[in-house]
Amino acid sequence: MTSSTQLPLSADEQEVIADLQRRSFFGISGALLAGGLLSGLPTGEANALTKALPNTEDGAQRGGTLEALVHPEPPTLAFFINTATPTRLVASKIFDGLLDYGPDLQPRGQLAERWQVAADGLSVTLNLRKNVFWHDGKPFTSEDVKFSAEQVWRKYAPTARRVFQNLTQVDTPDAHTVVLRLSKPTPVILNALDVVAAPVLPRHLYEGTDIPNNPHNNKPVGTGPFVFKEWSRGSHIALERFDKYWAPGLPYLDRLTFKVIPDVAGRATALETGAVHYGERNPVTFADADRLAKSNKLVVSTDGYNGFAATLWLIPNLRDPILGKLAVRQALVHAINRDALVRTVWGGYAAAATGPVSSQLKTFYTADTQQYPFDRKKAEALLEEAGYPKKADGWRFDLTHAFIPYGDDYRRTGEFVRQAFRAVGVNVDLKSQDLASWTKDVFADYKFQLVSSWGVNWQDPQLGLEQHYWSKAESKGTPWQNASGYASPEMDRLLEAAQVEPDIAKRAQIYQDVQRLVQKDLPLLHLFEFRWFGVWDKRLRNVTDTFNHSQSNFARVWFDAKA
Structure with a gap:
């Protein structure tokens, strides 16, 4: 099953929703808390109302290097400890989460393709994707999630330490199934399984190590669409396409480079001249934003921040x-x-x-x-x-x-x-x-x-x-x-x-x-x-297909040569 998104609902589907709203069970509250209905439904009912989104889209063009801004320079890429926005901006391209969230705040599968909350709210079952690999070629399995839950979420990850405080046991009945067992219902869980809130690290590189000081923290090995290549401090962070990404045909881009430009005027010039194609989270002054919005080469928009209030x-x-x-x-x-x-x-x-x-x-x-x-x-x-x-x-x-x-x-x-x-x-x-x-x-x-x-x-x-x-x-x-x-x-x-x-x-x-x-x-x-805004090249597509610009994985972003 590929990742899914919410499509327009038919009258029959709307009636199903109305019926579900009249029923009282644990999963539905998680959905409403996210601002969308489907995010907390048990798997069977949720899947009845969603359809698979194809890995690739008609007309999408492969290739190219996206030059993006990162400001300020991240202090670290150890996103499971320091969740600063510049850190999550880069790390979210290298790592995938168990779930992702769309502009409607509803969950979409990444490393997990299906999920189900028990009726009593005391367990969450995650069915993981098969044929997912770490960037070093090792297979991703349920043991990576179990290790991360026990050794990273409960000890280091700032959000997960709170969200999973009632986590008592992590079962792995097979290589692609994880069961999170809880001592108390935790309605927020289905809203907290993204790449930063519940980070999944490679067990084979972190087990038995000093996790906060592991050398892979700033030379990360992930499962995401882009592979870490180099970090030239004060200059740039370079990523390249992962050819064995779990979604066939993705990512579209060949390379992604984050440029460090401390000077705000320099960032505006880089965007205006095309030296940089993308900047998120107010990359330029407001006067420059108004000026760049009049350009026939750039987009200035507040879209893509629905979950980033x-x-x-x-x-x-x-x-x-x-x-x-x-x-x-x-x-x-x-x-x-x-x-x-x-x-x-x-x-x-x-x-x-x-x-x-x-x-x-x-x-x-x-x-x-x-x-x-x-x-x-x-x-x-x-x-x-x-x-x-x-x-x-x-x-x-x-x-x-x-x-x-x-x-x-x-x-x-x-x-x-x-x-x-x-x-x-x-x-x-x-x-x-x-x-x-x-x-x-x-x-x-x-x-x-x-x-x-x-x-x-x-x-x-x-x-x-x-x-x-x-x-x-x-x-x-x-x-x-x-x-x-x-x-x-x-x-x-x-x-x-x-x-x-x-x-x-x-x-x-x-x-x-x-x-x-x-x-x-x-x-x-x-x-x-x-009221955040981003600035990007008008040729870019799928930039705002996310709940948060700052941690979209960019797997579906592509350059439209016809624009």
Whole structure:
């Protein structure tokens, strides 16, 4: 069976869906949480409503080298430990996941061609593809999944450690069947079997090794459509077509090269001149995006990010004696004119956030949360209340703000925030670092006061939200895991209830309560929601056939010479 996608439904199929919606069983909640119906259905019922997508398409043209941007340069390709977007952008072409997800957020088979959740929610059966090979020629089997689940998911992978906390046993009745056995229902699982959330590594290269320091981490051997060839630091990462890829005829491209171009103007020039064909996740300034959109050679589009609803926030170190005070955090939010930030720095490609869940994730979102409108007088009053009057030099206290080093927009956001805080008497030192140093300071050493960062909700808040607010998610040295040090018994209770709640309405209500508590406690200061855009050559096809530009495997991307 080849990978499948959802086709338009007939009247009969719509009636089947209506009937299934009236029934209550575990699998259906996982589907609704993903924003699409089919993602959680037991295999037989799901397959009745989907059809196979051919490996290749009529008119697709083989060959060519796609030159793509990666910014900033990945700190590592160990995507099972560091899930930074530049890392996942590259690794997702080298590795496949058990499942992938389409623009409709419904699952599509990659390494698993069929999947089934037991009626009681206590087991998930994965039927793996046959004739799948690792890039070194070794066959891919259920033992690779078992090893990854036991030694990687539960020990290193940030998302899987949380999602599979109730995993008690992994059975492999044969070389192409895996049964995940759970102590409690875990509705989110079918939304968390992608390449990054549940990474599958080659057992024969990792078993018995120091996994975080395995030499294959930065010379990866995967099962995906492209083979790693070289990484020239500061220049490029080169991949080549895998001729034994499990989908006959794919990938279409011969080569894929990720170019490292730190300068945003240089990235715009590379796209405009054709030196680069593809850039994802806001690769150029907004002014350049508007200009390039008028080109007859380029596409500028926000398509392809349906499952990548993200917000930018400030992370306060709650261990810090100043930022540990709620009144100070409330004051800092009041001091920022978020509408002006969106308009002047982000060119309108954003929207002021009301809390931790993006309004694009409609199943879970609520605007009924405590808000902190721009009000400098209120901010100053709160700072006075917190015990920080202005001193003789006009400043209340000093604060270091390290912006995430993902490019000029983030630096400019840092400058905007610095000016906002200075206007209420907080003297801010803006700190610029490379990504590796920034990551170490924030997530390994907790050596920071305030940083900017951002994160994605994914298809379900448990995947992208829980890691920042659950006290048990704190993991010193693991990027993007509760760096603030927030610990709230009430928040833990809510998040742990959501982990096992199969009823969609009840689960949505829990996450609405989570949003309200976040806005009350302010462990993170949410500023705005992103509206991502990509820029690519008009000759490229199938660029947006994904839930997330940043981890599409590009197996079906091709150049149309007739365009």
